[in-house]
Amino acid sequence: MLAFIIRRLLQAVIVMLTVALIAFTLFRFVGDPVNMMVGIETTAEERAQLRQDLGLNDPIPIQFARFVANAARLNFGNSYQFKTPVIDLIADRFPATMELAFASAIFSLLIGIPMGVYTALHRRSWRSNIFLAASLIGISLPTFLIGILLIFLFPVTLGVLPSFGRGEVLRLGFWTTGLLTTSGLKALILPAITLGLFQMTLIMRLVRGEMLEVLRTDYIKFARARGLSDRAVNFGHALKNTLVPVMTIAGLQLGSIIAFALITESVFQWPGMGLLFLKAVQNVDIPIMSAYLLLVAFIFVTINLIVDILYAVVDPRIRIDASATA
Amino acid sequence: MTTAAETPPEVLMRRPSRLKAILDSDLIYSFLRSRVTIAAAIVTLVIVLGAVFAPYIAPKNPYDLTQISILDSNNPPIWMEGGQAPYVLGTDDQGRDVFSTILYGSRQSLAIGLMATVLAGILGISLGLIAGYAGGTTDAFIMRAADVQSTFPAILIAMLIDGTSRALFGEQRNEQIVFWVMVLSIGLSFWVQYARTVRGSTLVEKSKDYVLAARLIGIAPMKILFRHVLPNVVGPVLVIATINLALAIITEATLSFLGLGLPPTQPSLGTLIQIGQKYLFAGEWWIAIFPGITLAALVLAVNLLGDWLRDALNPKLR
Numbered sequence: 088m089l090a091f092i093i094r095r096l097l098q099a100v101i102v103m104l105t106v107a108l109i110a111f112t113l114f115r116f117v118g119d120p121v122n123m124m125v126g127i128e129t130t131a132e133e134r135a136q137l138r139q140d141l142g143l144n145d146p147i148p149i150q151f152a153r154f155v156a157n158a159a160r161l162n163f164g165n166s167y168q169f170k171t172p173v174i175d176l177i178a179d180r181f182p183a184t185m186e187l188a189f190a191s192a193i194f195s196l197l198i199g200i201p202m203g204v205y206t207a208l209h210r211r212s213w214r215s216n217i218f219l220a221a222s223l224i225g226i227s228l229p230t231f232l233i234g235i236l237l238i239f240l241f242p243v244t245l246g247v248l249p250s251f252g253r254g255e256v257l258r259l260g261f262w263t264t265g266l267l268t269t270s271g272l273k274a275l276i277l278p279a280i281t282l283g284l285f286q287m288t289l290i291m292r293l294v295r296g297e298m299l300e301v302l303r304t305d306y307i308k309f310a311r312a313r314g315l316s317d318r319a320v321n322f323g324h325a326l327k328n329t330l331v332p333v334m335t336i337a338g339l340q341l342g343s344i345i346a347f348a349l350i351t352e353s354v355f356q357w358p359g360m361g362l363l364f365l366k367a368v369q370n371v372d373i374p375i376m377s378a379y380l381l382l383v384a385f386i387f388v389t390i391n392l393i394v395d396i397l398y399a400v401v402d403p404r405i406r407i408d409a410s411a412t413a
Numbered sequence: 414m415t416t417a418a419e420t421p422p423e424v425l426m427r428r429p430s431r432l433k434a435i436l437d438s439d440l441i442y443s444f445l446r447s448r449v450t451i452a453a454a455i456v457t458l459v460i461v462l463g464a465v466f467a468p469y470i471a472p473k474n475p476y477d478l479t480q481i482s483i484l485d486s487n488n489p490p491i492w493m494e495g496g497q498a499p500y501v502l503g504t505d506d507q508g509r510d511v512f513s514t515i516l517y518g519s520r521q522s523l524a525i526g527l528m529a530t531v532l533a534g535i536l537g538i539s540l541g542l543i544a545g546y547a548g549g550t551t552d553a554f555i556m557r558a559a560d561v562q563s564t565f566p567a568i569l570i571a572m573l574i575d576g577t578s579r580a581l582f583g584e585q586r587n588e589q590i591v592f593w594v595m596v597l598s599i600g601l602s603f604w605v606q607y608a609r610t611v612r613g614s615t616l617v618e619k620s621k622d623y624v625l626a627a628r629l630i631g632i633a634p635m636k637i638l639f640r641h642v643l644p645n646v647v648g649p650v651l652v653i654a655t656i657n658l659a660l661a662i663i664t665e666a667t668l669s670f671l672g673l674g675l676p677p678t679q680p681s682l683g684t685l686i687q688i689g690q691k692y693l694f695a696g697e698w699w700i701a702i703f704p705g706i707t708l709a710a711l712v713l714a715v716n717l718l719g720d721w722l723r724d725a726l727n728p729k730l731r
Contacts, residue, residue, distance in 0.1 A: 102564060105561045117577050117580040117581065223717070224713060228713075229663045231666075231683075231686070232709060236705070238693060239698060243694060243696070346568075347568070350667060353671055364572075365572075365671055365672075368575065368576035369673065376573070376576055380573065383569065387564045391564075
């Protein structure tokens with residue numbers, strides 16, 4: 088088990104280093120960092136001095152090592168646009184994105200699982216067909232279009248719910264939250280639905296597929312033969328066994344929710360990390376771009392790692408497989 | 414597999430014509446059986462034809478500044494109060510006919526989507542073939558690169574490539590460059606799935622007798638790969654390509670919507686929706702909603718075609 092964890096950790100480190108290399112290449116070779124930092128009136132000597140101070144004259148491998156060491160200490164340098172440390176900018180917007188991501192993850196689970204169970208248990212009913220057709224539309228509609236349609240429907244036509252921003256936020260230490268005020272909660276509804284709709288359809292289809300598989304197995308037939316109630320069979324036995332793969336996918340999807348949040352944030356002008364990254368891409372603010380890249384990669388790799396390890400804990404076959412191939 | 418030359422003449426005579434063979438095939442049979450698929454094909458065909466023949470169909474040319482009058486801006490569709498004759502679906506903020514702009518916009522969206530899919534396909538198939546056939550370090554290197562890339566959602570990679578191009582070209586990014594940057598950034602973000610699938614099938618094909626025979630008589634590896642192995646692994650690739658076309662169109666629209674794609678002077682469907690979003694609150698919904706419906710219909714139809722193709726080509730489901 089320990090060997091398995093160490094091997095997976097090593098893989099994760101290699102992935103992170105590769106991403107760091109891409110981020111470093113961006114920072115170092117796309118545009119000149121010195122030109123980006125100084126004004127037009129800076130003299131050549133001052134530029135040379137800055138170049139020396141930043142260590143841009145050192146050999147490239149040393150520069151890369153320094154970049155990685157700084158990144159590990161969360162030092163990503165200053166933003167070209169705002170002239171303030173990138174990490175402060177990101178820390179400022181991190182809570183907004185996290186609250187949005189978790190709200191939509193909870194939304195997609197709370198609606199997606201019951202819909203999946205229903206469509207699996209009542210395969211031929213007209214409601215199931217409607218759910219399935221709706222899920223196909225949910226997969227086909229681009230996120231931003233869903234957001235625009237929701238804005239058109241609720242704030243514009245019906246005049247309910249805000250269409251942009253986070254509402255009132257409270258500051259709890261370093262964390263700003265919109266979950267404790269009415270306007271904050273109201274502002275969260277539409278963005279969370281927009282972001283969660285795609286995951287919801289995904290989870291619904293997954294639960295349906297898994298449920299249909301499980302319902303065909305012998306132990307379910309046996310449970311029915313023992314005379315257990317439908318309720319006990321469907322929920323006590325079938326659903327329980329469905330949830331392991333569902334939880335895995337849901338965990339892995341959390342990473343893409345955080346990354347995809349940037350589209351929703353742009354539609355609803357939600358002040359999160361994604362909006363910061365988008366503005367950075369538009370203004371070629373490379374320190375923010377590379378920091379965001381590393382952060383998203385870190386979140387992805389960490390979630391993957393946790394899911395893999397949990398899987399190995401739950402399912403011993405994976406451990407044996409892994410050590411057999413090694 | 415027998416060719417016509419080897420077949421005895423009496424069998425040849427009883428053979429149905431090629432057209433009949435196509436019409437009798439499983440693919441066409443399952444196509445004609447599914448009403449949803451036929452509807453999807455019709456929708457796709459209508460949008461594609463509209464896009465291809467946009468210059469002949471569109472009542473106005475949205476790129477021709479002499480045909481645009483700012484006085485006609487933000488007109489509602491023709492059936493609403495204030496709607497005017499040539500503008501069936503109304504006009505946008507610059508006085509461009511929404512219907513014509515949708516036709517021209519679909520042209521951009523489809524062109525970028527198709528080219529990006531082809532690029533991703535060529536890249537992914539080649540890398541998959543090489544990885545599967547060469548094995549060893551080459552295989553490990555290509556597949557680890559695929560692993561790293563699949564750590565990121567495609568849209569992020571596309572955004573990153575787009576941002577890099579901004580830094581490299583500076584402000585002189587003209588429309589021609591933007592078009593190819595979009596193709597490149599979307600194409601480069603979708604190759605992984607092709608590579609994985611093709612590598613898997615190549616591993617199976619490589620140990621078959623025909624490959625061994627080809628190697629024995631000394632055919633060059635590249636020729637074996639592309640002339641002999643490729644035709645045998647291309648089936649599942651078609652399905653991926655269809656689904657990826659829908660994804661590429663969505664990605665292009667999203668990038669354009671985020672202001673990273675095609676500029677308002679040469680809009681795609683995504684750009685049009687972005688322009689229209691600003692006027693949604695003023696009640697001028699038609700600028701965003703009609704391109705939105707077109708985009709949704711196109712993506713849904715292509716997805717349905719992909720679903721059908723997957724089921725029809727999968728012998729397990731028959």
